[in-house]
Amino acid sequence: MDKMSAHLRNLISGKLWGYCIAALIVINTIVLGIETYPNAMNSYRELLTSIDRTLLCVFILEFVLRFVAYRLDFFKDPWSVFDLCVIGIALIPAQDAFSALRAARALRALRLISVFPKLRKVIEGLVMAIPGICAIAGVMAIIICVFGLIASKLYGPSFPQWFGNLHLSVFTLFQIMTLEGWPDIVRTVMQEKPFAWIFFVTYLLIATFSVLNLFIAVVVDAMQRNHAEDTGDNQKKRCD
Amino acid sequence: MDKMSAHLRNLISGKLWGYCIAALIVINTIVLGIETYPNAMNSYRELLTSIDRTLLCVFILEFVLRFVAYRLDFFKDPWSVFDLCVIGIALIPAQDAFSALRAARALRALRLISVFPKLRKVIEGLVMAIPGICAIAGVMAIIICVFGLIASKLYGPSFPQWFGNLHLSVFTLFQIMTLEGWPDIVRTVMQEKPFAWIFFVTYLLIATFSVLNLFIAVVVDAMQRNHAEDTGDNQKKRCD
Amino acid sequence: MDKMSAHLRNLISGKLWGYCIAALIVINTIVLGIETYPNAMNSYRELLTSIDRTLLCVFILEFVLRFVAYRLDFFKDPWSVFDLCVIGIALIPAQDAFSALRAARALRALRLISVFPKLRKVIEGLVMAIPGICAIAGVMAIIICVFGLIASKLYGPSFPQWFGNLHLSVFTLFQIMTLEGWPDIVRTVMQEKPFAWIFFVTYLLIATFSVLNLFIAVVVDAMQRNHAEDTGDNQKKRCD
Amino acid sequence: MDKMSAHLRNLISGKLWGYCIAALIVINTIVLGIETYPNAMNSYRELLTSIDRTLLCVFILEFVLRFVAYRLDFFKDPWSVFDLCVIGIALIPAQDAFSALRAARALRALRLISVFPKLRKVIEGLVMAIPGICAIAGVMAIIICVFGLIASKLYGPSFPQWFGNLHLSVFTLFQIMTLEGWPDIVRTVMQEKPFAWIFFVTYLLIATFSVLNLFIAVVVDAMQRNHAEDTGDNQKKRCD
Numbered sequence: 001m002d003k004m005s006a007h008l009r010n011l012i013s014g015k016l017w018g019y020c021i022a023a024l025i026v027i028n029t030i031v032l033g034i035e036t037y038p039n040a041m042n043s044y045r046e047l048l049t050s051i052d053r054t055l056l057c058v059f060i061l062e063f064v065l066r067f068v069a070y071r072l073d074f075f076k077d078p079w080s081v082f083d084l085c086v087i088g089i090a091l092i093p094a095q096d097a098f099s100a101l102r103a104a105r106a107l108r109a110l111r112l113i114s115v116f117p118k119l120r121k122v123i124e125g126l127v128m129a130i131p132g133i134c135a136i137a138g139v140m141a142i143i144i145c146v147f148g149l150i151a152s153k154l155y156g157p158s159f160p161q162w163f164g165n166l167h168l169s170v171f172t173l174f175q176i177m178t179l180e181g182w183p184d185i186v187r188t189v190m191q192e193k194p195f196a197w198i199f200f201v202t203y204l205l206i207a208t209f210s211v212l213n214l215f216i217a218v219v220v221d222a223m224q225r226n227h228a229e230d231t232g233d234n235q236k237k238r239c240d
Numbered sequence: 241m242d243k244m245s246a247h248l249r250n251l252i253s254g255k256l257w258g259y260c261i262a263a264l265i266v267i268n269t270i271v272l273g274i275e276t277y278p279n280a281m282n283s284y285r286e287l288l289t290s291i292d293r294t295l296l297c298v299f300i301l302e303f304v305l306r307f308v309a310y311r312l313d314f315f316k317d318p319w320s321v322f323d324l325c326v327i328g329i330a331l332i333p334a335q336d337a338f339s340a341l342r343a344a345r346a347l348r349a350l351r352l353i354s355v356f357p358k359l360r361k362v363i364e365g366l367v368m369a370i371p372g373i374c375a376i377a378g379v380m381a382i383i384i385c386v387f388g389l390i391a392s393k394l395y396g397p398s399f400p401q402w403f404g405n406l407h408l409s410v411f412t413l414f415q416i417m418t419l420e421g422w423p424d425i426v427r428t429v430m431q432e433k434p435f436a437w438i439f440f441v442t443y444l445l446i447a448t449f450s451v452l453n454l455f456i457a458v459v460v461d462a463m464q465r466n467h468a469e470d471t472g473d474n475q476k477k478r479c480d
Numbered sequence: 481m482d483k484m485s486a487h488l489r490n491l492i493s494g495k496l497w498g499y500c501i502a503a504l505i506v507i508n509t510i511v512l513g514i515e516t517y518p519n520a521m522n523s524y525r526e527l528l529t530s531i532d533r534t535l536l537c538v539f540i541l542e543f544v545l546r547f548v549a550y551r552l553d554f555f556k557d558p559w560s561v562f563d564l565c566v567i568g569i570a571l572i573p574a575q576d577a578f579s580a581l582r583a584a585r586a587l588r589a590l591r592l593i594s595v596f597p598k599l600r601k602v603i604e605g606l607v608m609a610i611p612g613i614c615a616i617a618g619v620m621a622i623i624i625c626v627f628g629l630i631a632s633k634l635y636g637p638s639f640p641q642w643f644g645n646l647h648l649s650v651f652t653l654f655q656i657m658t659l660e661g662w663p664d665i666v667r668t669v670m671q672e673k674p675f676a677w678i679f680f681v682t683y684l685l686i687a688t689f690s691v692l693n694l695f696i697a698v699v700v701d702a703m704q705r706n707h708a709e710d711t712g713d714n715q716k717k718r719c720d
Numbered sequence: 721m722d723k724m725s726a727h728l729r730n731l732i733s734g735k736l737w738g739y740c741i742a743a744l745i746v747i748n749t750i751v752l753g754i755e756t757y758p759n760a761m762n763s764y765r766e767l768l769t770s771i772d773r774t775l776l777c778v779f780i781l782e783f784v785l786r787f788v789a790y791r792l793d794f795f796k797d798p799w800s801v802f803d804l805c806v807i808g809i810a811l812i813p814a815q816d817a818f819s820a821l822r823a824a825r826a827l828r829a830l831r832l833i834s835v836f837p838k839l840r841k842v843i844e845g846l847v848m849a850i851p852g853i854c855a856i857a858g859v860m861a862i863i864i865c866v867f868g869l870i871a872s873k874l875y876g877p878s879f880p881q882w883f884g885n886l887h888l889s890v891f892t893l894f895q896i897m898t899l900e901g902w903p904d905i906v907r908t909v910m911q912e913k914p915f916a917w918i919f920f921v922t923y924l925l926i927a928t929f930s931v932l933n934l935f936i937a938v939v940v941d942a943m944q945r946n947h948a949e950d951t952g953d954n955q956k957k958r959c960d
Contacts, residue, residue, distance in 0.1 A: 029625065029629070032629050033625075033629065033646045036629065036632035036633070036636060036645045036646040036649070037645045037646070038645070102633065103629070103630045103633035103634050104630065106626050106629030106630045106633070107626060107630075109622060109625055109626045109629070110622065110623075110626055112622055113619060113622060116618075118615045118618075119615055119618055119619050119622075121615065122615045122616050122618075122619045122693075123619065125693065126689065126690070126693055129693070135358045135359055135361070135362045136362050138356075138358075138359055138362075139353060139359050139362045139363065142349060142350065142352055142353060142359075143350075145269065145273075145349055146346050146347060146349045146350055149269070149272050149273065149276065149343070149346030149349070150343045150344065150346045150347075152276035153276070153342065153343035153346070154343050156276060164278075165276045165277045165278070166273045166276040166277070169276070171677060174681070175662075175663045178659050178662070178684075179418050179419070179420050179659070180420070180659050180660070180661070180662055180663050181420070181421075181661075181663050181664070182415075182418070182420055183415045183420050183421050184421070197411060201414070204418075209366065210366070212455060212458060213362075213365065213366055213369070213458075213462075215692060216458060216459055216462045218692060218693075218696060219459065219696055219699065220462055220463060220466055222693075222696045222700055223463070223700060223703070224466070226700055226704070375838045375839055375841070375842045376842050378836075378838075378839055378842075379833060379839050379842045379843065382829060382830065382832055382833060382839075383830075385749065385753075385829055386826050386827060386829045386830055389749070389752050389753065389756065389823070389826030389829070390823045390824065390826045390827075392756035393756070393822065393823035393826070394823050396756060404758075405756045405757045405758070406753045406756040406757070409756070419898050419899070419900050420900070421900070421901075422895075422898070422900055423895045423900050423901050424901070437891060441894070444898075449846065449849075450846070452935060452938060453842075453845065453846055453849070453938075453942075456938060456939055456942045459939065460942055460943060460946055463943070464946070509865065509869070512869050513865075513869065513886045516869065516872035516873070516876060516885045516886040516889070517885045517886070518884075518885070582873065583869070583870045583873035583874050584870065586866050586869030586870045586873070587866060587870075589862060589865055589866045589869070590862065590863075590866055592862055593859060593862060596858075598855045598858075599855055599858055599859050599862075601855065602855045602856050602858075602859045602933075603859065605933065606929065606930070606933055609929075609933070651917060654921070655902075655903045658899050658902070658924075659899075660899050660900070660901070660902055660903050661901075661903050661904070695932060698932060698933075698936060699936055699939065702933075702936045702940055703940060703943070706940055706944070
């Protein structure tokens with residue numbers, strides 16, 4: 001039994017297996033892509049659905065094999081858990097209320113990332129950058145919230161479509177933070193409240209300055225990690 | 241008496257106290273948030289107002305305790321002064337003329353930042369970055385002002401909504417600096433003054449180049465501070 | 481024969497030759513530029529066409545000379561191959577179906593880059609930065625693709641102009657990634673699907689965070705290359 | 721005579737003199753600012769004009785003093801030449817044809833920069849960053865030019881307002897490079913030429929990647945200059 005699982009592990013962790021799975025995911029993604037074209041969908045509905053089902057079975061089979069090979073170690077690798085979740089979504093019965101879940105089948109294409117180590121590393125880099133920006137993100141959330149509360153009070157009654165309640169205000173302020181269409185909003189508000197520019201320009205400066213600092217935090221973090229690796233390499237060399 | 245203030249200091253600077261205050265601020269913020277929804281406001285106006293008042297009393301009481309504990313040292317900590325200002329705003333009688341001050345109650349949520357050391361550090365980082373960019377900000381203000389004066393003269397008579405007087409011009413040029421909607425303005429102006437693109441493209445290049453340098457100043461500053469810390473750590477290690 | 485090719489090489493690799501070619505390319509570009517003005521085109525069509533043809537002959541002659549001088553070494557220099565392709569496009573008979581190829585004559589102006597070593601270096605720098613971002617670009621492609629599939633399913637039926645099929649969705653999501661006009665799209669979608677903001681804000685945060693990391697990858701890469709050069713110089717100095 | 725010029729130099733290079741000049745420039749700028757408000761202009765036209773004239777005389781007098789003090793050394797300091805040009809513009813008779821020159825009087829406010837050493841340093845930093853980006857700017861100019869020629873050929877006949885001739889195309893492509901309103905243009909063009917997205921997305925990727933590299937060149941340059949200063953300081957310390 002143990003020998004079999006060792007064999008299986010060899011097979012599964014091999015390159016060939018990875019490429020096969022990658023190819024199947026690409027095919028599945030293409031099928032899902034074709035399904036978005038109404039004409040193609042109408043002509044080949046049954047073919048596409050059956051390919052999708054077959055591939056789902058293959059993927060489930062792969063999980064069974066991986067589980068047999070690795071047992072509970074399977075759950076120790078976060079990428080395995082990620083793969084499991086992505087496939088698992090397709091198994092939830094997607095009825096009326098959960099029709100959005102049918103769309104979630106597209107998440108299966110994300111498994112392409114888990115197949116290639118280089119792409120995995122990118123995602124791991126992105127995830128590792130998150131703790132460094134949590135504090136700034138928290139401050140930004142508080143700032144947006146405070147400005148949202150004030151905006152709701154001051155401009156809510158006159159411009160309910162933008163500042164009618166807290167969540168509308170927060171959305172509008174998030175939009176202004178991306179600098180997208182802010183002059184239209186501010187110029188419109190200024191026609192009724194001439195001093196609104198003080199509020200919005202203050203917010204704009206604080207928000208963009210915060211974004212800039214969030215950005216710097218990520219850059220400095222990336223450089224330090226990089227520098228640490230370099231220094232580690234150099235020290236090794238010197239020790240040799 | 242002294243012993244009591246020492247006890248109080250222990251209590252106030254403890255973690256538990258901080259979390260309690262944070263919880264109350266969050267509750268207060270949620271109450272203010274609910275107040276922005278007209279339906280909820282109409283149904284529970286009295287409840288919400290009474291919660292808000294009670295919390296205000298609690299916060300004032302906390303200040304009294306902190307003042308008793310720290311006496312005049314209270315004013316030496318900038319964050320205490322910040323908290324005091326934020327709460328103090330709510331005590332100003334907000335009548336017709338100052339109805340905007342009622343909205344300022346939302347600033348109380350900013351106290352969340354002063355409760356958590358990590359968030360404090362973010363704000364301290366933002367504030368420390370300001371001196372390094374004062375000079376560039378000054379140059380940018382002069383540049384916008386000069387271009388604003390010129391734009392008022394050249395395009396003011398034809399486009400009073402954008403360049404009618406100095407403050408309108410400065411607002412429009414600030415908008416162009418954020419690159420938001422600049423083609424609409426420039427194309428409209430060019431229909432009457434075909435060579436306006438020389439003015440605006442010059443301004444755009446100078447403005448974005450200045451923003452880029454402001455940005456670099458902040459990045460370089462952040463890296464140097466970071467590097468200084470690293471070098472300090474390294475020198476310590478070498479000395480050991 | 482060998483002596484002649486050596487002579488030719490001297491002549492062709494000389495500065496004077498380079499400047500002459502550069503001047504001819506500039507003239508050719510100006511001619512192509514004048515051709516875009518309908519009035520000028522109508523008055524001087526024949527003159528412009530004949531100049532264009534003459535210059536094409538000169539450029540072909542230059543290639544013959546370079547080929548005679550360098551023989552097969554000609555194909556070893558990527559910039560020579562680049563020049564050849566750029567000129568070669570003009571020789572393809574541009575009939576109805578390939579009328580777009582006539583426009584490709586403008587690519588000849590790109591030869592200016594290959595004439596000046598400083599500009600060549602810029603392009604070489606750009607090209608050298610590409611491998612470092614392949615992995616992130618791959619991840620971003622997968623993310624856009626997945627979100628495109630989901631958007632097609634969820635919003636395709638209601639908003640066919642934006643999410644009607646996969647390639648429309650991908651284009652719209654690429655537009656949202658550049659932050660251009662995203663509030664218009666999201667606000668419109670939200671009128672029908674009030675929870676669409678969850679999808680779009682998630683996408684926006686992931687997309688901009690990926691762009692930021694792509695950006696950092698390029699910066700860190702550039703700094704490392706720079707640093708490597710510096711260290712190389714320093715080590716040389718120390719060894720001396 | 722020499723003693724007098726030495727005295728004058730002391731006076732002129734003193735802090736007090738600088739602050740006086742700065743105050744006068746600020747007053748002059750405020751006057752020019754007030755002139756942009758039609759109401760104020762109508763009521764106080766004569767007062768404002770006379771202040772402006774008086775200040776101009778004072779500035780000219782200052783130049784005479786500086787010239788007496790420094791003789792031909794005056795022209796060795798680029799900031800003096802800058803000041804002279806800025807004031808000189810006001811002396812050109814601004815008749816009908818040159819009415820734009822009257823607007824150029826606002827450039828006088830730029831002298832504020834030359835008065836304060838910190839602001840001067842910012843401008844010197846900006847100017848020093850220019851040589852490092854000349855090559856990339858050149859490549860970008862060639863790229864925009866080539867794409868402009870192609871766009872004029874391909875889309876000029878259908879969309880003369882955007883691509884009617886070379887300079888319109890270049891302006892439109894510059895607009896697209898700032899990402900401002902690009903989806904509107906591309907979606908409109910795609911209605912007639914469905915494959916236009918290939919052209920525009922290619923251009924967008926190349927243009928933003930070039931801007932990114934221009935940006936990196938400035939950052940790396942700034943850091944190196946900074947690092948060189950640091951290293952210089954460190955080496956001094958070690959030598960001590």
